[in-house]
Amino acid sequence: MNTGLLVQYVVIGLVVLASALYAFRKLAPQLTNRWLVSASIHFSQPGHAVWMRSFARRLQPKQATGNCSDGCSTCGACGPKPPAAARGDTVPLEFRPRQR
Known part of the structure; x- marks a missing residue:
């Protein structure tokens, strides 16, 4: 095994490990x-x-500060965000029958 191939395997391994840790941090x-x-x-x-x-x-780990602007959502006081259709961001789908 030459040095270039070994370096390539190490870099790929580090990238895979970093992405797995990031995903695990987001999911749990x-x-x-x-x-x-x-x-x-x-x-x-x-x-x-x-x-x-x-x-x-x-x-x-970072602790929640109790400030409503930090977005921690630990107390639930900020409330749920309205659906996208209510904000006006998107237009809901509208299905129409085919004209023959």
Whole structure:
């Protein structure tokens, strides 16, 4: 196996891994938040190196601020968005019988 082929496999593997993590984060946000919190707690122990503790601070998931403009939708106070037809964005389909 030559070097170019090995580099190609590594790059493809990294792209696939990154896209899988992104999809998993979008599909299971609560589970990934729990994993990030537990990893952050583990790495922020006083016995670890400084770079590990700074990495732990970066791993901590963002918390909801309670502000209605942040779009967190944790309290449900913002309410559901109206359907697209009510906003006037789209026109509903209208079916008509064929003329013969």
